[in-house]
Amino acid sequence: MKFLVTKELEQNKLLRLQVLWLTAILTLFLVTDLVLHHYQVGFDPSAAIEHILGNEEAFIEPILLSVLLENIHIDLFISMITLMLLVVIFIRVVHDSKTKLIHLAFLSAILAPLSLLLGYFYAEVFISLWIGFFILWHLCALYFAVTIFRKL
Amino acid sequence: MPQYGIALRYFFVMTFLVLGSGLWMFVTNTSLSLEGTSSHYALKSFYGLLETVSPHLFAMAVLIFILTHFFAIVSGVKHENFRLFSLLFFTVMLLSNVSGFFIDESSLFFTLLKLGSTLLFILFSFFALYKLFKMT
Numbered sequence: 001m002k003f004l005v006t007k008e009l010e011q012n013k014l015l016r017l018q019v020l021w022l023t024a025i026l027t028l029f030l031v032t033d034l035v036l037h038h039y040q041v042g043f044d045p046s047a048a049i050e051h052i053l054g055n056e057e058a059f060i061e062p063i064l065l066s067v068l069l070e071n072i073h074i075d076l077f078i079s080m081i082t083l084m085l086l087v088v089i090f091i092r093v094v095h096d097s098k099t100k101l102i103h104l105a106f107l108s109a110i111l112a113p114l115s116l117l118l119g120y121f122y123a124e125v126f127i128s129l130w131i132g133f134f135i136l137w138h139l140c141a142l143y144f145a146v147t148i149f150r151k152l
Numbered sequence: 153m154p155q156y157g158i159a160l161r162y163f164f165v166m167t168f169l170v171l172g173s174g175l176w177m178f179v180t181n182t183s184l185s186l187e188g189t190s191s192h193y194a195l196k197s198f199y200g201l202l203e204t205v206s207p208h209l210f211a212m213a214v215l216i217f218i219l220t221h222f223f224a225i226v227s228g229v230k231h232e233n234f235r236l237f238s239l240l241f242f243t244v245m246l247l248s249n250v251s252g253f254f255i256d257e258s259s260l261f262f263t264l265l266k267l268g269s270t271l272l273f274i275l276f277s278f279f280a281l282y283k284l285f286k287m288t
Binding site for chain 1 (some may be wrong): 156166176275
């Protein structure tokens with residue numbers, strides 16, 4: 001990541017192009033990740049609750065804890081790498097970077113999987129919170145990406 | 153710039169959560185016992201093991217590089233101290249992934265190697281996170 005925070009970003013056209021491509025692909029990833037989770041879990045609270053906790057009347061089994069943990073494990077790793085890359089470039093290109101937005105992006109990415117676990121073990125309302133946090137960190141990341149495009 | 157510090161600290165928290173969820177899965181699958189570890193890995197097919205090992209080789213190597221490269225670029229850190237640490241870190245990660253392929257019901261050595269190297273990997277990660285938290 002040190003390679004991305006070099007002061008030569010404005011003068012080095014090759015590095016600028018590479019950073020632009022990285023941001024473009026990460027933007028594509030963010031959109032596809034939203035679509036994938038929409039199909040897998042669902043962003044409608046009732047669909048998400050049914051997927052995670054099951055539905056006795058419809059004979060739908062709850063998701064296995066091992067599967068849920070695996071999903072959380074993968075999502076956490078991907079979100080931390082994606083956010084870190086975008087935030088590091090964002091701070092570099094935007095001189096008056098919005099610190100509150102950086103907090104919001106990381107906190108929502110951290111709270112999303114925790115909400116999912118709490119929803120699985122304690123109360124359905126946390127699954128709705130997961131939907132909110134999950135979409136929120138994606139929107140923050142997309143904002144970082146759009147700002148990077150505009151500034152570079 | 154303080155904003156890099158903020159991003160880094162969140163990154164470390166998320167790394168801690170990734171390790172925590174991984175450890176949780178490992179404990180659930182193996183019960184951290186010799187019998188549990190041996191039966192879990194001996195029952196897995198080559199394809200099943202590869203499905204786990206392949207993404208972990210990539211993710212763990214990236215994670216180790218990101219964590220350890222800070223020791224190389226932060227001023228005031230004695231490189232000699234962390235050269236051996238980085239070498240051991242990568243080695244236990246490799247052993248942790250590869251040893252699973254050699255475990256069968258009677259192989260005590262590889263079961264111990266899997267358990268030991270995985271726990272060492274977690275320990276090294278927490279140590280690196282602790283050191284980096286103190287530095288930032």
